[in-house]
Amino acid sequence: MHVYTQAIIEALAxxxxxxxxxxxxxxxxxxxxxxxxxxxxxxGLPIGYFLGMSRFAGRGSLILLVNTxxxxxxxxxxxxxxxxxSRTGPLGDLALLFTPQAMVLAQVILAAPxxxxxxxxxxxxxxxxxxxxxxxxxxxxxxxxxxxxxxSRRGVMAAVIAGFGGIIxxxxxxxIVGGNxxxxxxxxxxxxxxxxxxxxxxxxxxxGMVLLGIALFANAALTMLQQAxxxxxx
Amino acid sequence: xxxxxxxxxxxxxxxxxxxxxAYRGRTVVxxxxxxxxxxETYALLGASGAGKSTLLRVLGLxxxxxxxxxxxxxxxxxxxxxxxxxxxxxxxxKPYLLRGTVTDNVAYGLRLRGVKAAERAxxxxxxxERVGMAGWxxxxxxxxxxxxxxxxxxxxxxxxxxxxxLLDEPLSYMDPLLKRSxxxxxxxxxxxxxxxxxxxxxxxxxASVVADRIGIMRDGRIxxxxxxxxxxGLPSDEWLAAFVGMEPSLRGRVISSGDGLxxxxxxxxxxxxxxxxxxxxxxxxxxxxEDVTLYEADAVLPxxxxxxxxxxxxxxxxxxxxxxxxTLERGGSRFASxxxxxxxxxxxxxTGRRLIAVFKATAVRMRASD
Numbered sequence: 001m002h003v004y005t006q007a008i009i010e011a012l013a014x015x016x017x018x019x020x021x022x023x024x025x026x027x028x029x030x031x032x033x034x035x036x037x038x039x040x041x042x043x044g045l046p047i048g049y050f051l052g053m054s055r056f057a058g059r060g061s062l063i064l065l066v067n068t069x070x071x072x073x074x075x076x077x078x079x080x081x082x083x084x085x086s087r088t089g090p091l092g093d094l095a096l097l098f099t100p101q102a103m104v105l106a107q108v109i110l111a112a113p114x115x116x117x118x119x120x121x122x123x124x125x126x127x128x129x130x131x132x133x134x135x136x137x138x139x140x141x142x143x144x145x146x147x148x149x150x151x152s153r154r155g156v157m158a159a160v161i162a163g164f165g166g167i168i169x170x171x172x173x174x175x176i177v178g179g180n181x182x183x184x185x186x187x188x189x190x191x192x193x194x195x196x197x198x199x200x201x202x203x204x205x206x207x208g209m210v211l212l213g214i215a216l217f218a219n220a221a222l223t224m225l226q227q228a229x230x231x232x233x234x
Numbered sequence: 235x236x237x238x239x240x241x242x243x244x245x246x247x248x249x250x251x252x253x254x255x256a257y258r259g260r261t262v263v264x265x266x267x268x269x270x271x272x273x274e275t276y277a278l279l280g281a282s283g284a285g286k287s288t289l290l291r292v293l294g295l296x297x298x299x300x301x302x303x304x305x306x307x308x309x310x311x312x313x314x315x316x317x318x319x320x321x322x323x324x325x326x327x328k329p330y331l332l333r334g335t336v337t338d339n340v341a342y343g344l345r346l347r348g349v350k351a352a353e354r355a356x357x358x359x360x361x362x363e364r365v366g367m368a369g370w371x372x373x374x375x376x377x378x379x380x381x382x383x384x385x386x387x388x389x390x391x392x393x394x395x396x397x398x399x400l401l402d403e404p405l406s407y408m409d410p411l412l413k414r415s416x417x418x419x420x421x422x423x424x425x426x427x428x429x430x431x432x433x434x435x436x437x438x439x440x441a442s443v444v445a446d447r448i449g450i451m452r453d454g455r456i457x458x459x460x461x462x463x464x465x466x467g468l469p470s471d472e473w474l475a476a477f478v479g480m481e482p483s484l485r486g487r488v489i490s491s492g493d494g495l496x497x498x499x500x501x502x503x504x505x506x507x508x509x510x511x512x513x514x515x516x517x518x519x520x521x522x523x524e525d526v527t528l529y530e531a532d533a534v535l536p537x538x539x540x541x542x543x544x545x546x547x548x549x550x551x552x553x554x555x556x557x558x559x560x561t562l563e564r565g566g567s568r569f570a571s572x573x574x575x576x577x578x579x580x581x582x583x584x585t586g587r588r589l590i591a592v593f594k595a596t597a598v599r600m601r602a603s604d
Contacts, residue, residue, distance in 0.1 A: 129326055132296055136324030136400065137343040137390065140316055151332065 003201065010202025011209055021182065021191075022206050029168065029187040029211075032100050036107035037115075037164040044112040048119025048159065049145060053131070063120060069113030074106075078176030081106040085177065098179040103187070106173035111163035118162050122155020123148060154225045161225075165218040169211060246305075247272040247430040248293060248398055253302035255288050255454075263288045263299070263454045270398075275424050275431040277445030277462075279438055281477070285454035286434045287402050293432055294400040295319050306398070320347065323391035324400035327407060329383035331375035336362070336386055339375050343394045361393040364423060381412045388420065392427065399424070399431040405440060417443045438478055442466055450474065468520045468599040479554075481561060481568045483518035485603065495541070495595060501565040506541040507598035516603045523559060525597035526571035528581055531588040541595040548587040551578070558583065562591055 014022050051063055083089050085097040085105075096102045126148050134144045149156055171189035178185035180194055188207040195204040246269035255263040263285040270276045270293075278286040291297035293304055295313045303310050311318035323343065331339050340361060341354045349357070362368055365385045378386060384404055391399060404420070405413045421444040424431050435441050441448055442462050449459040458465050458474050468483055469475035475482040488511050489504070490497035498505050498519050505519055529535060535543065549568065550561035558578040560571045571591060573581070581589065 127328075127330065129328065130330045132291070133324065133326055133330045135296055135319070136294060136322060136326075138316070138320040138323075138346050138394065140346075143346055147332070 007201040007205040008209075011205035014203060014206040015210065020203065021186070022203070024183070025186050025188055025191050025207060026210055028100065028185075029189070032103045032174070032187060033107060033164060033168040036104045036111055036167055037160060039104070039108045040111035040115050040163050040167075041160050043108070044115025044117075044159065044163065045119055045149075045156065047112075047116040048156075049123050049149065051116070051120040052123025052126075053145075053148070063117075066113050066117045066120065070117045072110060072113065073172065074110055074170040074174075075172030075176065077106055077109050078173035081109065081173065081177045097177065098181060098185055100178070100185055102177040103174045103185060106177045107167040107170070110170060110173060111167045114166045115159045115163040118159035119156055122152040122159060125155065126152050158222055158225045161218050161222045165215060165222070168214055168218075246270060247307060248432075249305045249308075250289075250293055251303055251305070253289070253292055253299045253304070255285070255292060255297070256300045261454055263292065265289060265302075265454075265456055268293075268449065268456060268459075270430050270432060272430055273428040274446040275421075275433055275444055277433045277435060277441035277448045278451055278456075279435060279441045279448055280451035281436060284451040286436075286451050288454075289451070290400055290402050290432055290434050294322050294324055294398070296324075320394075321397045322400060323394045323396035323398075324402065325384070325387045325391050325404045327403045329387035331378070331383055331386060334375060335371065336367070336373050336375055336378070337371040339386055340390045340393055342390060347394075357393050358389075361389045364392065364426075365389045366419065380407060381416060384408070384416065385419075388423070392423070392429075396429060399427075399429045401431060401433045403435055404433075406435070406437075413437075413440065420444055438466055450477065452477075464599060464601070467522050468518060468601060470518065479559070479570075480520060480523060481570050483520040484567045484569065486517055486519050488513050488515045488517060496600065498600065501567045503544055503564050503567060505544075505598060506595040507600045508595045509598070509600040511600065511602060517600050518603050519598060519600045521569055521593050521598050523570040523572040525593050526562075526569065527592045528560065528562075528571050528573060528577070528583075529590045529592060530581060531590060533590065535590065535592065538592070539594060540592045542591075542593045542598065544591045546589055546591045548583055548585055548589060550585065551583045562589070564591075 014020060051059065051066065081102065082097065084091045085094065085102055086092055096105070130151065131144060131148060134147050139147060169189060171193060174187055175190045175193065178187065178190060180186050180190035188211050192204045192207050248270040250265060250268045253263060253265045254261060278289060280286050288297070292299045295304065295311060295315065295318060298313045305311065306318055306321065332342060337358050340358045344354045344357060358371060362370055365388055367382065367385055367389065375386065388404070405416050408416060417440045424444060433441065433444050445462055447460065448462050448465040449456045450465060451457070452473065458470060466478050469478050469480055470483065472482045484500040486498040486500035486505065488496050489499045491510055491513050494508055494510060496507050496510050498507060498517055500519060507519065511517060531545065544564050546562040546564045548560055549563045552559055554572065557572050557574055560573060560583055562569055562571060
């Protein structure tokens, strides 16, 4: 147990003293995953709204595709993005490999299906008659969409949290496309792997504790939203 | 109400032509034509699954029909026409109130239309007063009871001053007591507003309270249509008769006519009606069960203005809520009566019992059988 105790004490000292690159790495992690979540929301929310609202042939197949994409292995996405951004890849000219932008791109691909999938379920749970009621009071398509999203905002917020929670803790994609360059692309997950390999458990534990704290916070928020439920029977 | 409105009736405010709606190849609505006159309340009556709500959604531009078209004041309109849609407002089975206060809900449609805050507040206050909820502006919509919620839903629709109001079973989730009082309230409000209204219900009592005209739907088609009294009082076939809780109309021929009275021979029995038709006209005749009073066969009948006294035989007796429905036969003719449970016990109602049925000539509905 001594190894844990020592690592935790060292980690707490590093976190509170702010020494080394503990906080810059945390900052970059939040910036990359936060930006990716915002972009993923901009993409996933309309897709989720469309899939939740519409009834058309092939809708089931599209939902299946989104649900499958929710479980995409990060290393595989990392591999595809790496190939796309490598010098010989279709996006090689952008020279984005081993930059935070590349990491954002990979995480957007991972988070967008999560946002879309959870949003689909949230929007589909809004009663059809409520949408009819809005339309019958003169709402345009856009006004109807706004009100439906507002009514299902708990589910939509859960979708965003699920997206963020899914990417803040992934290591496969960011390590491949980011490369864990100190001061440039090093984020908490890649830094943990790097420091564990060097036997620096205290530093790894510092980021591990912050990561656990963020995961705990995101899941607590998600649980609260789920338990608050939604009231339509009125 | 119906007579005055019928007289005022001019070009239809709302008309549907050759409307057909099919889901996965199955036709659920097939209505060649239906019209609503300006200011009238038209009730669509029918069992669950008859296609009433689907037809309402088509007429309310909430659903595109598979075929056919809808016209407002003679001009074709469609579901994509926001201007036309904003002439309509609707109240559905459940009020589906949005989160927020009563004002937030009632003013919703006004906000969509860009009505300024001061005017919104004034219109909300006025409409809440009309639906009996004056001063409820700041109450949370989530704390309202079912009846209050539905009144807010009605206010939310009326505040828009729509030219066409849709009501899709607005009272179906209410308990019977509240339903009776709210249906009377709704009828009063609709009559006062003079809005062309389509009222969908499966409850004929509710329809008869609110409607000027009634259409009965069955399997996607309108199988009977007309003023409330004739549709509910003179069913043209067995299915309709069963639906409205009557025996099928009797067939007969007018054998005497004059002084505001027609005598009709129905299979050997003469029935008198105040509807005057020429002698020799073949007719359908019906009398609502609640208009028929029963006496024991040997009873001395009290003096009354009831013109029709018929010796009948009971062919069926069955309880219906707090009363008892009795099927009566005379010759080949059948009609029904409804009596209290106490009266049923006193008359010892049972199959084969001989009685005298008494009803007024004014209670006898009659029309020529084409």
